[in-house]
Amino acid sequence: MKSIVVKNPDELVIEDRPLPAPAAGEVRVRIKLAGICGSDSHIYRGHNPFAQYPRVIGHEFFGVIDAIGEGVDSLRLGQRVSVDPVISCGHCYPCSVGKPNVCTSLVVLGVHRDGGFSEYAVVPAKNAFAIPDNLADHHAVMVEPFTIAANVTGQVNPGKNDIALVYGAGPMGLTTVQVLKGVYKVRQVIVVDRIDERLAMAQKSGADTVINNREHSLAARLIEEGIQPTLIVDAACHPSILQEAISLASPAARIVIMGFSSEPTEIIQQGITGKEISIFSSRLNANKFPLVIDWLTQGLIDPDKLITHTFDYQQVADAIEVFEKDQRQCCKVLLTFPS
Numbered sequence: 001m002k003s004i005v006v007k008n009p010d011e012l013v014i015e016d017r018p019l020p021a022p023a024a025g026e027v028r029v030r031i032k033l034a035g036i037c038g039s040d041s042h043i044y045r046g047h048n049p050f051a052q053y054p055r056v057i058g059h060e061f062f063g064v065i066d067a068i069g070e071g072v073d074s075l076r077l078g079q080r081v082s083v084d085p086v087i088s089c090g091h092c093y094p095c096s097v098g099k100p101n102v103c104t105s106l107v108v109l110g111v112h113r114d115g116g117f118s119e120y121a122v123v124p125a126k127n128a129f130a131i132p133d134n135l136a137d138h139h140a141v142m143v144e145p146f147t148i149a150a151n152v153t154g155q156v157n158p159g160k161n162d163i164a165l166v167y168g169a170g171p172m173g174l175t176t177v178q179v180l181k182g183v184y185k186v187r188q189v190i191v192v193d194r195i196d197e198r199l200a201m202a203q204k205s206g207a208d209t210v211i212n213n214r215e216h217s218l219a220a221r222l223i224e225e226g227i228q229p230t231l232i233v234d235a236a237c238h239p240s241i242l243q244e245a246i247s248l249a250s251p252a253a254r255i256v257i258m259g260f261s262s263e264p265t266e267i268i269q270q271g272i273t274g275k276e277i278s279i280f281s282s283r284l285n286a287n288k289f290p291l292v293i294d295w296l297t298q299g300l301i302d303p304d305k306l307i308t309h310t311f312d313y314q315q316v317a318d319a320i321e322v323f324e325k326d327q328r329q330c331c332k333v334l335l336t337f338p339s
């Protein structure tokens with residue numbers, strides 16, 4: 001089989017590898033589609049502190065089960081599946097409280113273990129989620145990015161009366177906007193970014209108000225309109241944003257952060273306690289695949305609005321370059337594998 005391998009930082013090759021056999025409790029997936037995410041580019045460029053090399057990257061992937069290991073139901077052969085990249089132990093403290101996404105022995109496919117940018121991948125059977133017949137392949141491959149938004153929103157129980165502010169209109173901000181509007185029916189969703197084309201995509205995904213904070217002061221604009229957001233999601237993840245969010249938030253607001261910056265952030269406690277603000281963080285997803293598959297089946301979210309490019313997997317280097325360099329035109333880039 002052909003696999004896309006990052007041998008070392010900045011060294012990406014398409015390699016011939018032996019077809020893997022699934023071990024007990026595993027299935028082999030013949031990959032049809034995969035999505036490129038920021039973390040793939042970070043591993044490729046040597047900017048992901050968790051990555052080990054060589055690595056088959058890719059944690060957003062969809063395909064068909066073509067072999068099963070011992071103990072796996074033979075009815076699963078031929079099943080169309082999306083794969084949850086989060087592999088957890090099931091018995092540590094975080095696993096016991098429903099947070100396998102921060103398992104003490106967490107393994108993420110495509111980061112700590114070979115992932116889905118390959119003609120075939122072997123994964124735990126319980127990580128391969130069946131896709132209903134009426135869900136298209138290109139929707140199935142988008143389950144994982146929406147699970148990030150499901151996890152973010154799942155921390156804060158959004159309601160119709162929330163006024164939400166989302167920082168960043170990249171793939172993560174946009175999936176969050178779609179979930180806030182489509183699933184939770186939040187009355188007002190405001191999106192702030194520095195790129196007009198991305199803000200236009202946010203409007204397409206349901207944002208009610210967009211603000212370009214390269215051109216305008218976000219604080220001035222919100223004060224002028226008398227808006228105090230009750231729910232803020234930081235999907236831009238610059239270290240300076242949290243303090244701004246605290247200062248703009250309504251009393252009793254919730255803030256969700258999802259960044260991995262190692263730079264310090266200076267925050268003023270009075271701004272948090274004075275308004276009794278709750279600050280949550282969100283990493284990956286905790287068992288959100290079934291929920292997102294249900295949202296897709298009900299048509300509450302629409303991946304078509306996010307998919308901007310599709311490449312043959314052999315063009316993966318070009319695909320990653322477009323993804324990295326063309327933030328104005330580019331949101332989700334898919335790779336197709338031969339079927």
Ligand code: NAI
Pocket residue numbers: 037038148167168169170171172173192193194195198213235236237238241257258259260282283284285327
């Ligand atoms: P992206 O880079 O495509 O989007 C970020 C957007 O934020 C860009 O459009 C940029 O113009 C905008 N931005 C940057 N600084 C800003 C500022 N000060 N004010 C307003 N907008 C600003 O990234 P993507 O893929 O959407 O991911 C967003 C962030 O989420 C990344 O930092 C990534 O590391 C993180 N992430 C976290 C995950 C988690 O599970 N916690 C999962 C996936 C991504």
Ligand code: MN
Pocket residue numbers: 037038059060144145
């Ligand atoms: Mn991803």
Ligand code: ZN
Pocket residue numbers: 088089090091092093094095100103104105
């Ligand atoms: Zn665990």
